[in-house]
Amino acid sequence: xTEKIKVKNPIVEMDGDEMTRIIWQxxxxxxxxxxxxxxxxxxxxxxxxxxxxxxxxxxxxxxAIKEYDIGVKCATITPxxxxxxxxxxxxxxxSPNGTIRSILDGTVxxxxxxxxxxxxxxxxxxxxxxIGRHAYGDIYKNSECFIDRPGIAEIVFxxxxxxxxxxxxxxxxxxxxxxxxxxxxxxxIRSFARSCINYALSEKTDFWFGAxxxxxxxxxxxxxxxxxxxxxxxxxxxxxxxxxxRYMLIDDAVAQVIKSPGGMLWCCMNYDGxxxxxxxxxxxxxxxxxxxxxxSPDGKYEYEAAHGTVTRxxxxxxxxNPTSTNSIASIFAWTGAIAKRGELDNTPDxxxxxxxxEQTIIDTVEGGIMTKDLMLIAEPCVAKYALTExxxxxxxxxxxKV
Numbered sequence: 153x154t155e156k157i158k159v160k161n162p163i164v165e166m167d168g169d170e171m172t173r174i175i176w177q178x179x180x181x182x183x184x185x186x187x188x189x190x191x192x193x194x195x196x197x198x199x200x201x202x203x204x205x206x207x208x209x210x211x212x213x214x215x216a217i218k219e220y221d222i223g224v225k226c227a228t229i230t231p232x233x234x235x236x237x238x239x240x241x242x243x244x245x246x247s248p249n250g251t252i253r254s255i256l257d258g259t260v261x262x263x264x265x266x267x268x269x270x271x272x273x274x275x276x277x278x279x280x281x282x283i284g285r286h287a288y289g290d291i292y293k294n295s296e297c298f299i300d301r302p303g304i305a306e307i308v309f310x311x312x313x314x315x316x317x318x319x320x321x322x323x324x325x326x327x328x329x330x331x332x333x334x335x336x337x338x339x340x341i342r343s344f345a346r347s348c349i350n351y352a353l354s355e356k357t358d359f360w361f362g363a364x365x366x367x368x369x370x371x372x373x374x375x376x377x378x379x380x381x382x383x384x385x386x387x388x389x390x391x392x393x394x395x396x397x398r399y400m401l402i403d404d405a406v407a408q409v410i411k412s413p414g415g416m417l418w419c420c421m422n423y424d425g426x427x428x429x430x431x432x433x434x435x436x437x438x439x440x441x442x443x444x445x446x447x448s449p450d451g452k453y454e455y456e457a458a459h460g461t462v463t464r465x466x467x468x469x470x471x472x473n474p475t476s477t478n479s480i481a482s483i484f485a486w487t488g489a490i491a492k493r494g495e496l497d498n499t500p501d502x503x504x505x506x507x508x509x510e511q512t513i514i515d516t517v518e519g520g521i522m523t524k525d526l527m528l529i530a531e532p533c534v535a536k537y538a539l540t541e542x543x544x545x546x547x548x549x550x551x552x553k554v
Contacts, residue, residue, distance in 0.1 A: 157188050157501050159189060159190035159497070161496070163489050165192040165224055168227045170229065171466040172227040172457070172459075174469065175477060178541060178544050179486060180486075182548040183547060183551065186548075197210060200241075203241045210252065218452055221451065221496060222452075222489050222493045222496070223455070224454070224485050224486055226457075226482065227462075228249070247292060250292035256448040257339075258447050260284070260285040260429075260444060260445070262443065265480060267437070271529070272435055279414035282417045283420060283425055283432055284418065287422065291422065293334070295333045297330070298330055299329040299331055300328055301327075302325055304321060305322040305323050307333060338374075343449045345378055345382040346382055346449075349383065349390075356394070357395065359416060363401070363421060406428070430459075433458055433459070437529055440526075442457070442458035443457075453488075455485040456485050480517075483544075490506040522534065522543065523540070
């Protein structure tokens with residue numbers, strides 16, 4: 153094997169849970185460390201370790217990204233009540249992704265990986281649809297309460313300058329129920345809008361934003377207005393680049409995107425982006441074919457796969473049964489982080505390695521070697537699928553020959 157390529161500065165590595173944790177180790181052992189000499193600042197974000205540290209490890213990892221600029225993250229569990237019982241956790245810890253997003257105050261851009269023999273399920277789609285997801289606040293930073301008796305729930309705002317309180321009634325409960333409070337900030341919303349505009353300009357792509365301002369006239373309406381203000385500031389730039397901006401209701405955006413040939417950035421509020429990125433990924437073939445990067449306003453980057461921990465495969469793995477789990481999005485998380493590290497460090501050989509690995513993956517799938525999820529939708533059909541480790545081994549073998 154040729155001499156390893158030296159990566160000048162560290163990358164923050166965040167380990168994860170279940171089947172993706174197993175894949176993560178295989179990727180490192182077979183596709184990364186044999187080729188690169190790199191310093192990984194390791195943080196274990198597996199749910200048990202998050203529980204042991206009262207989730208401090210997640211905060212530490214996010215702060216490490218702020219220090220070193222680049223992070224790469226494995227998929228993690230966000231525990232619900234069933235997971236608390238399964239893993240004997242102290243509580244239902246918040247989403248680690250949500251925590252990291254709040255600390256970095258970034259925008260998540262998710263883009264499908266296009267492979268010739270994996271046609272989109274949506275026949276109209278010819279070009280990638282990029283999801284720009286606001287990565288702060290809303291339901292991911294909510295406060296919520298179970299209501300166990302009749303009473304009035306209210307939102308109360310107490311001004312810091314001692315001014316008059318604002319009190320807004322939510323609901324007059326006559327029995328049990330639930331209540332939730334959400335927030336966002338003008339600073340974060342403007343940062344989101346500017347990030348999306350900058351992405352559209354850099355990629356020379358049209359961009360859309362959708363919300364539900366007909367129902368949420370103040371909360372969603374504020375997002376709409378901030379976007380409009382930021383777009384107006386660069387209207388001439390957009391016009392010169394031939395870029396169009398469209399605002400529409402989110403339900404109209406969903407209908408329009410299904411009929412569209414693609415080739416746009418779809419800017420979404422936090423929850424909408426969470427849902428629509430999965431829809432777009434599945435429409436392009438598989439959740440395993442979706443890249444994801446969190447970009448902060450001050451130039452910090454966190455790369456991850458857009459999918460979850462593949463729990464069903466993990467349970468089969470624990471039984472000793474073979475699995476065919478798609479590792480492509482997790483590998484692209486690594487290549488995205490490595491390429492960006494190389495760009496920031498001005499080390500073209502590091503960037504070239506990342507791009508070579510990405511092309512090797514595409515060539516492997518187009519050569520007929522793929523996991524079961526892709527085999528089921530491949531055109532032309534392939535006779536057999538590769539098991540989890542077999543696919544990674546096939547990529548590693550091809551990589552050593554290019």
